[in-house]
Amino acid sequence: MSDHRSTPEASPVPVPAHEPPYYAVVFTSRPTEDREGYGETAEQMEELVKEVPGYLGMDQATAPGGLSITVGYFRDLAAIEEWRSNQEHRAAQKRGRAQWYESYSLHIAKVERSHAFDRGTAAPPR
Template sequence: MTPKLVAGLEPPYYTAVFTSVRPDAPEGYAETSARMQELVREIPGLLGYESARTPGGIGITVGYFRDLEALDAWRLHAEHQAAKAHGRKHWYDSYSVHIGKVERSYGYERE
């Protein structure tokens, strides 16, 4: 199966870029990640997300949100906040978050 990228979004919209360093398979991470994927899909204004991880433990997830209200709804979601706190204590060696406003977007897909 070919991975699908988030494409065809009409700007402006917002991105949340989460980059992290963690061990490859910390206990409980996969279950929490799956739960976060379920929850974020329920946020009105979520346009999609993409994730990737290197074998060395560097990961990046980009979430696309229609507006800052949608992004804040995700940031302030109680289960998401609890997962972030648990991650800081148990999983992540480091992480960074970057929020941006997208004013231009384009892509390409081979037919």
């Protein structure tokens, strides 16, 4: 799985298309001003979720003003449930509600169609 976060060395790339059906978990949040410990916890969660069988990847974006959208992709609902019920993740969720998030929303959607384009690997038109 490649890292889809922005880094000074590389531009972020989207998660590649997968064979449907699979699921997208969309987490949109507005932060509080108290971000103490958030970065470290987010990094830990990104590493931990990779251990969930059926985890396919993650895309993230933050808009000016702080609105953040994270989309996690999972092969099936069982993988999402495993991630949701992970005890370390549950502790991070609890701290997020108490300290880091002014508000958030969570949506789970079934992906029925998926394709991708990459200029560097695209076949020439026929």
